[in-house]
Amino acid sequence: MIKNIRECIIVLVIILLLPILVPYLLLKDRVEKRRRKQLASRFVCVECGEVLGVEAIRLADERWDEIVKAIIAKSEPGTRLRLVRTVDAICPHCGCQYLYHQAERTFVVREESPEWERLEPKLDSE
Ligand SMILES: [Zn+2]
Secondary structure (H helix, E strand, C coil): CHHHHHHHHHHHHHHHHHHHHHHHHHHHHHHHHHHHHHHHCCCECCCCCCECCHHHHHHHHHHHHHHHHHHHHHCCCCCCCCCCCCCCEECCCCCCEEEEECCCCEEEECCCCHHHHHHHHHHHHC
């Protein structure tokens, strides 16, 4: 009985906090996207020496959408997916791919993972 009351209180607190949490999380996401765009507009590519620019973010978003669609298409229906983004910026000049490190607020060159390579060559051939 006490356990049920405790669970009810926790659910009630979460429901009461939703009007605060949802706008906070949306605002935090917008701020983070703006930071990435600002960083990209001045970040110099380590491969070719050109500035990435906002185009790099758009290219990475398109690439990520393609990757997610390919993963969903290859998954069993009803499979719960937990995805971690594997590309945040792609140099429009040379194609070098970067991940965003939130703690350092910088881009780092994406290291190839066997798991990513397994999926992405198939994606390129489609
Ligand atoms: Zn480059």
